[in-house]
Amino acid sequence: MTRLREEDIYDVGANLSYYDRQLIHKVGTNLAGIAAHALGKTPGDFVAIHDTALIGVIPVTCGQGIIGGFSTTVQKIIEFLGFTAFVTATNDVSGLAEAVKKGARIIFLADDNDFVAINLVNGQVSDNGEATGRGYAAALDLMSGGVQGKNVLVIGAGPVGAGAAAFMTAQGARVLVHDIDTEKVEKMRQVLPGIEVAKELHAALTECKLVVEATPAAATIDKKYIDQDILISAPGIPLGIDQESCVLVSERLIHDVLEIGVATMLFTVL
Ligand code: 2YJ
Known part of the structure; x- marks a missing residue:
């Protein structure tokens, strides 16, 4: 399994608008359109929940440790899709507690083997792979x-x-x-x-x-x-x-x- 490196992701957040335009050019729809199509839906199906789905991204230190910029890049991608996201100030178990205390409904977290999104309200789990x-x-x-x-x-x-x-x-x-x-x-x-x-x-x-x-x-x-x-x-x-x-x-x-x-x-x- 490939472990992302800091240099793989350092410019992802800043280039999201450019990437979105490239996708429209090649695919005919943007990042949101592709993700929605992966579920048989359209981006409009998700607009109503933009304001209710606060998302916490939790840095995880175990194994090979934190990848500089990983959590903030995940946050930026989520925000680019129109949702509200934050990276917890603390890591690991403290970060999980912090995310819940701050009202996160969905959390994203990754170690060396798995990268998952978990909806704490409806119990849905998504594996990155x-x-x-x-x-x-x-x-x-x-x-x-x-x-x-x-x-x-x-x-x-x-x-x-x-x-x-x-x-x-x-x-x-x-x-x-x-x-x-x-x-x-x-x-x-x-x-x-x-x-x-x-x-x-x-x-x-x-x-x-x-x-x-x-x-x-x-x-x-x-x-x-x-x-x-x-x-x-x-x-x-x-x-x-x-x-x-x-x-x-x-x-x-x-x-x-x-x-x-x-x-x-x-x-x-x-
Ligand atoms: O929180 C952090 O900064 C790190 N613990 C992130 C680690 C990211 N993990 C990986 O890149 C692993 N190779 C797992 C990716 C799963 C891809 N399907």
Whole structure:
């Protein structure tokens, strides 16, 4: 699992408006639109609860400790979506108590293994991996004009890939899943019987022009597959294509470090 670094996120908060415009340009809707689509809804469905859902982000020190800027970046993404959020002054258990005392209805917190949003009122929990996969799948669905009946390749059978594959299957796509660990794909198939195992990445990339790259590996998609028809939604960190490919496919590539995942987590627990 990739641990975000301070340098991965330092400019995310300041660039949210720019990122939102890029999403509108590529996907046809913005961050809120993508997150809402991940739930089969529209951003308007959430407006009425903007004022009631106070959100606390709690820094967590265990394991490798706090990532500078992580909690404030999560706060900024939530605020960008029109909600009120604060980062607790204290960490860990004190932070949790502080968030509740200050009236938080929803909390966000992450350690080295998990990043979750919890709605303390309705009991909803959202895992960052699953939500990120669903959010990126929703973006690809919108960017491609709808995946129904189309071939979609999901690379990576971890929680992010599983979230993406579940969304794509529900949309009526033909979903192929590839992972270097084929057992992981078989396990995914027990939960999502509709998916197909893509043993050969080369064959799958030749067959599929809609790709979710959900691995923590660099350069999973070779430059030779980057043609004018390919659309890539890439939640994986680092990005699974090289710099040259990135330039070639930039108009048809969705990739960020936190934004779509956090937005989808928030809308999921509301
Ligand atoms: O509060 C903090 O600043 C830190 N404890 C944040 C840690 C963030 N955690 C990660 O980046 C982990 N790799 C878990 C991410 C889960 C992604 N699905």
